[in-house]
Amino acid sequence: MSLKSKLGIDVDKLIFGISQISQMTAISPRQLRYWEKRGYISSLPEKDGVSRQYNLKTTxxxxxxxxxxxEGYTLAAAVEKVALFAKRNxxxxxxxAQRFEGTTEVDGEMVLDFGDLNEQQRIYGLMQDGHAEFKIADK
Structure with a gap:
């Protein structure tokens, strides 16, 4: 389910100009253009009379x-780390999205329902003393 259908927000319409990005991040427009030239980021297709713009994903x-x-990484290493983070995310x-079926209550605790493990059991996710754990319960 998309954010648009969940929250009524079309993230494709969240667009920021290069000046806004520069103000938000303290990265100069010149540096952003350099990153773009190197292929690390990309702006939206340019329109006549409009400065560079970036969508939410690029932001x-x-x-x-x-x-x-x-944190002290080089630009190339920072770009690699962000790419790896994006893949993991x-x-x-x-x-x-495929396994989550909602939340429910099991033994008086609110848990995440990840559906059937097999024909006799379901798998749940819960927080136990501040730690994420799985619980397998008979149906």
Whole structure:
């Protein structure tokens, strides 16, 4: 289910200009153009009289690169780390989207329902003393 259908927000319409990105991240427009030239980020197709614009996905990528740069990584390493994070995030999102069936209460606790493990059991996710754990319960 998309954010648009869940929240009524069309994330494709969340667009930021290069000046806004620069203000939000303290990265100069010149640096952003350099990253774009190197292929690390991409702006939306340019329109006459409009400065570079970036969608939400690219904005998040820029923020990630900046965070890793601030931690002392080189630009190339920061870009790699952001790409790896994005792959992991996509895998997690797809996995959870396929398995998550909602929340329910089991033994008086609110749990995440990940559906049937087999014909006799269901698998749940819960927080136990601040730690994420799985619980397998008979149907």
């Amino acid at each position: 998040i990528r820029i923020i990630g690169i900046k965070q890793f740069l601030d 996509a895998l997690l999102r797809h996995f959870v």
